[in-house]
Amino acid sequence: MQLKKLETGIASFDHISHGGLPIGRTTLVAGSSGSAKTLFGAQFLAMGIMLFDQPGVFVTFEEQVDDIRENLKSFNWDIDTWEKEGKWTFVDAAPKEEIIIAVGDFDLSAFRIRLERAVEKNKAQRVVIDSIGSIFTQFHEETHAIRRELIQVALTLSRLGATSIITAERLEEYGKITRFGVEEFLTDNVVILRNVLNNEKRRRTIEILKFRGSNHEKGENPFSINPEKSIVIIPLSAMNLQHISSNERVTSGIPALDEMLSGGFYKGSINLVSGAIGAGKTLLVANFIKGIRERNERCLLMAFEESHQQLYRNADSWGIDFKELEDEGLLKVICVYPEISSLEDHFINIQDIVKTFKPDRIAIDSLSALSRASSDKGFREFIIAFTSYLKHHEITGMFTSNTPLLAGGTSDTEGNISPITDSIILLRYVEMSGEMQRSIAVLKMRGSRHDSAIRKFTITDEGANIGKHFEGISGILTGNPMLIKLE
Amino acid sequence: MHVFQLFINGHSLNSIEAVDTLLKICKENLDGNYKLEIIDIQKNPDKAEEAGIIAIPTLIRMEPAPVNRIIGALNVRSRVLAGLGISSMHVTA
Numbered sequence: 098m099q100l101k102k103l104e105t106g107i108a109s110f111d112h113i114s115h116g117g118l119p120i121g122r123t124t125l126v127a128g129s130s131g132s133a134k135t136l137f138g139a140q141f142l143a144m145g146i147m148l149f150d151q152p153g154v155f156v157t158f159e160e161q162v163d164d165i166r167e168n169l170k171s172f173n174w175d176i177d178t179w180e181k182e183g184k185w186t187f188v189d190a191a192p193k194e195e196i197i198i199a200v201g202d203f204d205l206s207a208f209r210i211r212l213e214r215a216v217e218k219n220k221a222q223r224v225v226i227d228s229i230g231s232i233f234t235q236f237h238e239e240t241h242a243i244r245r246e247l248i249q250v251a252l253t254l255s256r257l258g259a260t261s262i263i264t265a266e267r268l269e270e271y272g273k274i275t276r277f278g279v280e281e282f283l284t285d286n287v288v289i290l291r292n293v294l295n296n297e298k299r300r301r302t303i304e305i306l307k308f309r310g311s312n313h314e315k316g317e318n319p320f321s322i323n324p325e326k327s328i329v330i331i332p333l334s335a336m337n338l339q340h341i342s343s344n345e346r347v348t349s350g351i352p353a354l355d356e357m358l359s360g361g362f363y364k365g366s367i368n369l370v371s372g373a374i375g376a377g378k379t380l381l382v383a384n385f386i387k388g389i390r391e392r393n394e395r396c397l398l399m400a401f402e403e404s405h406q407q408l409y410r411n412a413d414s415w416g417i418d419f420k421e422l423e424d425e426g427l428l429k430v431i432c433v434y435p436e437i438s439s440l441e442d443h444f445i446n447i448q449d450i451v452k453t454f455k456p457d458r459i460a461i462d463s464l465s466a467l468s469r470a471s472s473d474k475g476f477r478e479f480i481i482a483f484t485s486y487l488k489h490h491e492i493t494g495m496f497t498s499n500t501p502l503l504a505g506g507t508s509d510t511e512g513n514i515s516p517i518t519d520s521i522i523l524l525r526y527v528e529m530s531g532e533m534q535r536s537i538a539v540l541k542m543r544g545s546r547h548d549s550a551i552r553k554f555t556i557t558d559e560g561a562n563i564g565k566h567f568e569g570i571s572g573i574l575t576g577n578p579m580l581i582k583l584e
Numbered sequence: 585m586h587v588f589q590l591f592i593n594g595h596s597l598n599s600i601e602a603v604d605t606l607l608k609i610c611k612e613n614l615d616g617n618y619k620l621e622i623i624d625i626q627k628n629p630d631k632a633e634e635a636g637i638i639a640i641p642t643l644i645r646m647e648p649a650p651v652n653r654i655i656g657a658l659n660v661r662s663r664v665l666a667g668l669g670i671s672s673m674h675v676t677a
Contacts, residue, residue, distance in 0.1 A: 189636050190636065190638050191636075193636060193653070195644075195650070195651050195652050195653050196650075196652045196653070197652070197653045197654075197655060198652075198653075198654050198655075198663075198667045199654070199655050199656045200654055200655075200656040200657070200658050200659065200660050200663045200664050200667060201598070201601070201602075201656035201657035201658055201659040201660060202598050202656060202657045202659075203598060203639045203640060203641060203642075203655045203656045203657065204593075204596070204598065204639065204640055205638055205639055205640070206593045206596070206625070206640045207591060207593065207625050207632050207637040207638055207639060207640045207642070208637075208638040208639070210593075210625055210626070210629055210632070211629065211632060211633055211637075214629055214633075232638075235638075236639070236655075
């Protein structure tokens with residue numbers, strides 16, 4: 098039989114935990130300093146009050162109560178009011194200014210009685226103790242006694258029947274669960290928060306290490322601290338491959354390209370356009386956007402390289418009027434520097450826009466620029482989470498990626514994304530008799546036949562023009578085109 | 585004048601020991617010149633809440649300033665005296 102769980106209300110945590118925290122039990126939330134343990138606990142209580150009308154008790158062993166109230170104000174949690182209404186109760190066990198010395202044996206019965214009273218008084222269903230490690234520093238000479246006493250506290254909590262979180266400090270991101278070994282008696286349920294610096298990028302993750310007698314998702318899931326929603330988890334491990342795969346086709350905006358793709362992109366597919374600078378990637382994106390006209394779809398363009406003005410001017414020069422599409426409410430263009438926030442935040446931002454704008458298509462120009470905002474691993478995870486998100490919503494996506502070499506070659510970005518794309522379009526320069534020519538080829542088209550030719554690609558005032566294939570030339574993809582004599 | 589608060593929990597062993605030791609010190613070292621309030625957290629939990637008491641027993645020296653706290657059964661008398669800033673030489677006959 099599965100243990101019952103208490104829905105926490107923390108975005109996506111209930112998803113990765115298969116329903117929330119084990120009800121009536123204590124969960125250890127361990128993390129290094131600055132890993133958002135306190136916030137996680139506070140959010141657990143705040144969501145309980147806001148979404149489920151469940152009162153909570155917050156015990157602080159570390160931060161002063163006034164500081165906590167002040168810090169949490171930024172998330173629009175009105176703790177003062179909740180305190181007055183008896184929904185949120187603080188138990189202040191933070192260090193005092195006075196000097197404390199220990200002479201002889203003691204117990205923590207005063208604390209237990211205070212905790213019990215607080216829980217009984219406001220009928221708390223949620224309890225947070227933050228953080229248990231600080232009690233060891235408060236009574237640093239008596240760690241043995243403290244450990245013995247904490248077992249009593251754990252027993253008290255389980256007797257009270259509230260669902261509780263105990264936070265604990267760890268020294269390393271990967272190593273012993275907690276600094277003072279409290280996992281010895283709080284072993285049943287363990288959640289780990291990490292804040293890892295990797296290649297100069299911060300990456301926050303949450304991992305459910307174990308829930309005794311109950312299922313949960315395994316592995317680390319990235320999360321972000323959002324100024325409005327506090328902790329937002331991006332559930333990677335819970336992503337599955339059960340999407341609806343549509344047979345419906347949508348136009349790429351270029352009839353000749355549709356033909357190369359045997360009828361256009363699949364609806365809800367992920368399509369990658371790879372090419373060097375100036376090879377025509379943004380042109381393909383502009384046509385992809387123009388393609389929404391055919392069925393009155395809506396498109397969201399996330400531009401990470403160019404400004405509004407540049408984009409509109411360029412589109413204009415190809416005969417595509419972004420302004421008009423935008424005025425009709427069919428197009429939304431968001432221009433941001435990838436560096437302004439983390440990938441997780443970009444993801445959350447895009448999700449928010451998708452919720453309100455409800456686009457049928459999303460174009461990202463370019464993915465390579467976006468990859469600068471994260472570590473390799475983080476980027477890979479973002480891509481998986483993002484493509485799976487798009488497929489789930491049946492949104493057709495077009496991503497562009499920059500290749501470092503003018504002719505031939507691939508980029509790291511592509512290495513990460515190509516396995517999960519449904520089609521890949523290559524735009525390559527071909528150096529021929531002292532002239533740079535452009536080429537276009539469909540490298541991959543999942544679930545369908547496609548044109549295998551490498552074709553001439555020209556950019557004119559009317560936009561994209563796809564011509565005949567390069568006859569008698571080999572080595573375009575490797576960047577060393579050679580004329581082959583045809584027998 | 586010494587002013588103390590001693591927080592205890594009913595008749596727990598540590599509580600009894602702390603009360604005994606403190607009463608002895610008050611009598612033998614302070615010459616009756618003290619005020620002592622003994623607070624049982626079972627009967628008076630609000631006071632424990634106010635003072636932010638975690639451990640039992642907790643002895644608070646309110647006066648003379650600065651305020652300080654000694655936790656534990658107070659079973660090493662010399663350390664208690666040192667902690668309270670009372671000279672152990674001052675013993676009344």
